[in-house]
Amino acid sequence: MVRKILLVGILLVSYCNAFGQKDTLREIQLRKLFWDNPTEKWKATDIPGKWDNESAVILAKETNYWVKKQAIISVLEEKYHTHKRIKVLDDNAVTAYSQFTFGETENRGYNSIFLSNSVSYYYGIKLIKPDGREELIDNSEEVREEVSHRRSQVGYNKIAIPNLEKGDIIDFYYCVEKKFAMNAFYVFDPIRYFINDNYPIVHQELTVELARRCYLNCKSVNGAPELQEDSTGGDKRVFTYRMIDQDRDKLEIQGWSYPYAELPCIKFQAFNSAPAFTAVPAYADFWGDLQKKKSDVNLKGVIGLxxxxxxxxxxxxxxxxxxxxxxxxxxxxxxxxxxxxxxxxxxxxxxxxxxxxxxxxxxxxxxxxxxxxxxxxxxxxxxxxxxxxxxxxxxxxxxxxxxxxxxxxxxxxxxxxxxxxxxxxxxxxxxxxxxxxxxxxxxxxxxxxxxxxxxxxxxxxxxxIPLGKRGKVDIDIQSELSLDYENSKLEIVSEFNISGLAKQQWDSVVLNRAVYHREFKSAEYGEYIEDRGKRKDLDAYRNFQEKLAIQLEEGDKLRLKKMEKQLEYFFGINQPKVLEFELISSGRWFENEDLKFRLKWETGEPLVSAGENLFLSIGKFSKRGINKADLEKDRHLDIHFDGSNTISHEIKIKIPETYKLSGLENLSSHFEDENFKMNCIVDTTAGDSKVRFEQEIKSNHLDKSEWNNVVSFFDRCKDMNEKQLLIQLENN
Missing domain, CATH: 3.10.620 (C8orf32 fold)
Known part of the structure; x- marks a missing residue:
């Protein structure tokens, strides 16, 4: 009897520790698991000659995922372990690996042997110098930070990697371990394992182990190798799948792309069957049979959804x-x-x-x-x-x-x-x-x-789903530009008319809480929304209205700052100053579906002094160009543009009477091919000087084979951004 009581006491202590936050025992266990008695691939230091010019090479990578039930008690464990050995070859890689970021352990619900719901993060990092010396990175130096996420603050830990140099090898592991009370049907988070990395991989393995009462949905897409069943373990309580891959070239994620839809990837998701008398979800047909890999979709599951x-x-x-x-x-x-x-x-x-x-x-x-x-x-x-x-x-x-x-x-x-x-x-x-x-x-x-x-x-x-109709112009801007010669700045009044999907780029800047409050159709909706008991406490309601008025006023001031950021992003003009804003139409109702607003703003950047004369970088008022470095890389993914397809900006230029404008005749240009169009139209009739920039991307989705044409188009846009006019005295 004493022996049984002692055994139960040991189990209680063990399980209570298991449900707590990070504990030293677990850290020691993982350190031994990953670093004691390494196999040959975890001793490798040489890289294939074909990758000598890479920034870094991943010598070995192992990822292990499993869902199992803890012995004796009804607790599920889900674990995701990643182990990498990386050789650093140049300064770019030194910078990339100079700091690591990890999640923060947290507990949810009760912490006891009867019910627990927790997630823990563990890691270990060591450097191997060219002479074989090993330096363990002390995790006591980690720094905790927080970010806002879904209306709450989420903590994470950062740790610097001191003394990292070219030729070093970084050996690190990262583990996410979760525990769930086994009292429901569990649908675990889906996982996408991308076969390629930002650096080449010499050897990699993925292992998935699931308890016998689990389901597995798994599919290899875009040319990824298959996850094969492995029966060598001999443990009938689990079923195992494994993928082994070697000599995998790097494949960096590029802009204007859909990496989830195009990169080689093994997608998998585990489900654990419910205890007796627990309701099974209506969409259970979405997965297959116990202990069998399922790669297709049963449409009965869609009916259940x-x-x-x-x-x-x-x-x-x-x-x-x-x-x-x-x-x-x-x-x-x-x-x-x-x-x-x-x-x-x-x-x-x-x-x-x-x-x-x-x-x-x-x-x-x-x-x-x-x-x-x-x-x-x-x-x-x-x-x-x-x-x-x-x-x-x-x-x-x-x-x-x-x-x-x-x-x-x-x-x-x-x-x-x-x-x-x-x-x-x-x-x-x-x-x-x-x-x-x-x-x-x-x-x-x-x-x-x-x-x-x-x-x-x-x-x-x-x-x-239909393709839908495209409007003639997604963003149409009419501007009047006046020269303040004494202060070397431009005063601009711009009216924006934005339609269709292009509004999504501007709505969050232009439309704030004040707009929604002022546009609320109280006569239409008030009885059903506004009046739901809000006046039960009149004093509280008056206080709320006073606070709301202050908040709305502050929101209008903040909008001017956000608009400056948006102009800077859109045109590439640094530090514009917005003086006035007027909303003409929010574009939220069928009566007028376009977003319309007027801005009064100023900037000095497009002006460059040349003695008594000025150079005006008029091309700055076309849509900003793309960084040349982003266009020089080879393309391995299809091209997907977000946002507006067509942009038009007409600028009326006003200068003092004693000055004249030169160079307008050099601006006129026209380019058009199957996918792109770009115009610069000059109009000097009626004594005015007007310049209209037009840019159009005819399709938001292009095959990667069109990349050279994309580069050519944006090169033309960049050239247009650099166009200048000369403002000089009449007698010069």
């Missing part, structure tokens, strides 16, 4: 929405579906947009984070009530994967397809300024899985 979207939890605003629509159109009214869809969309957008403001006035009223799932859930319930045919859509964004490579639930985005009297409406996006039928570029032309909601026994079908 659609059922979760229709659950009341995703329709938290439904009661308010239904009351608003019924009051406007009546019960079971014979109304065009597009009217109900558009009104419902804008109502929910405004509910989400305005609710944080009104909840502050309601003394701690609950506020729900909104997303596409909740919008689609609420709208689908309303459409079912009015018996309007519609499909819930599941789409794979172009940036994440090809449709044929779908594997993870988290690769799917939800949308809505409604059959209307004129043409169908596709809802694919939701933000503070979005429209029901404005399709994000990530979804244009992709195939979506559609689940018909009114059908008794729905079957999944495929629907192609």
């Amino acid at each position: 659609s059922k979760t979207i229709q659950n009341p939890g995703y329709g938290v605003y439904y009661s308010s929405l239904k009351k608003y629509i019924k009051d406007k159109y009546g019960k079971k009214a014979m109304v065009k579906p597009e009217l109900i869809v558009n009104d419902a969309y804008f109502f929910l957008r405004e509910f989400w947009c305005q609710q944080p403001l009104f909840m502050e006035a309601q003394n701690g009223g609950s506020w729900y984070n909104f997303n596409m799932n909740k919008l689609v859930g609420a709208m689908s319930r309303l459409l079912r009530y009015y018996e309007i045919e519609h499909d819930i859509l599941f789409m794979v964004p172009k940036s994440l994967a090809k449709e044929s490579d779908l594997l993870f639930i988290d690769e799917l985005r939800v949308g809505l397809h409604v059959k209307c009297s004129d043409k169908p409406i596709f809802i694919t996006d939701l933000n503070l300024n979005s429209f029901p039928n404005l399709i994000s570029d990530y979804f244009r032309g992709v195939k979506a899985y559609a689940v018909p909601i009114l059908a008794e026994n729905p079957n999944v079908k495929e629907i192609e």
Whole structure:
């Protein structure tokens, strides 16, 4: 009996330690695991001759992932270990590896042997000098920092690598270990293991080990090697898969690319089956059989996903929405579906947009984070009530994967397809300024899985999202430029007209909390949103309004600073000063869908003195060029441009009467090919001097074989940025 009590006591101490934060025992265990008794590949120092000119070479890389149940108690362990041995060959690599960043251990929920939910991070770093000496990096020198993430502060640790020199080898491991109480069906985070790295790899291995009550979804994409079953371990309680790869060239991530969709990658995700009497998710068909690798998608799982979207939890605003629509159109009214869809969309957008403001006035009223799932859930319930045919859509964004490579639930985005009297409406996006039928570029032309909601026994079908129409001009700017000769600066009044998807680049700068507050249609929505008990405490409400007025005024001042940053980014003009801002149209409503505003601003940078004369860098007012170094690299990924396709900027130049403008005749130019267009048009009629810059990218998506043409186009843009005019005295 004493022996049994002693054994139980030892187990209690052991498990309580296991559930705590980082402990010395675990650190020692991992150090021995990775560094004691190394095999030959972990002793390697030589690199293949073909990589002598690289910045660094990864001599060995091993990644181990496993999900297992701890003995005796019902606790799941998920572990992800990475071990690398890297030879540093030049100063760029010395800089790149001079500092490491690691996550911070945290515990969630209870810490006991009965229930735990925690995540711990461990690491070890050592340097191997050319003469064989080893230097262990002391983790007591790490520095803790914080960043803002999703309305909270998240901590992380940084550690410097002193005395790192060319020719050194860095041997480091990084471990993430999680523990979960085994009381539910667990869907673990999906993992993407990219086969290439920023540096060449001599030898790499990936091992996945899962407990016998686990499922595994796994797929190799874009030419990545397969994860093969390994039965050599002989342990029937786990099933193991392994990938071994050698002599893998580097493949750096490049700008204007979708690396998740194009780089060679092994995607995998583990699931652990639930204990008895635990509900299994409705979308369980998305994975396969226990202890078997599954690489395709069972579309029954998509039907199950659609059922979760229709659950009341995703329709938290439904009661308010239904009351608003019924009051406007009546019960079971014979109304065009597009009217109900558009009104419902804008109502929910405004509910989400305005609710944080009104909840502050309601003394701690609950506020729900909104997303596409909740919008689609609420709208689908309303459409079912009015018996309007519609499909819930599941789409794979172009940036994440090809449709044929779908594997993870988290690769799917939800949308809505409604059959209307004129043409169908596709809802694919939701933000503070979005429209029901404005399709994000990530979804244009992709195939979506559609689940018909009114059908008794729905079957999944495929629907192609339309490409949508492009406007003639996405960003149109009209500017009047005046010369302040005495102060060597330009005074500029610019009116911006921005349409379509191009608005997304500017909305967060132009539209602030004050705009949303002032544009709220109280007569339309107030009864259903604004008046939800906010005046129960009149004194509190008055205090809120006073604070809000101050916040809105501060927001308007902050907008001027943000606008200066945006002008600097857009034109490449350093330190512009915005003096005045006027919003003409927010572009948030069907009455006027374009974002329009007027700026008064000044800058001195485009002016260079030349005695009594001035050089005006007029090309600075075309869209800024691209860094030459970014265009000199070889291209191995397709090219994907975000944002506007067409930019037009007309500048009317006003100078003092005693001066004249020279060089206008040298500005006129025209270039156009299959993918790009660029014009500079000069107009001197009616005594005015006007210059119009036009740039157009005809397609947002180009094959990598077009890279030389892309470089040529941006070289032309860069040349245009450098165009100058001479402002000189009339008698010179």
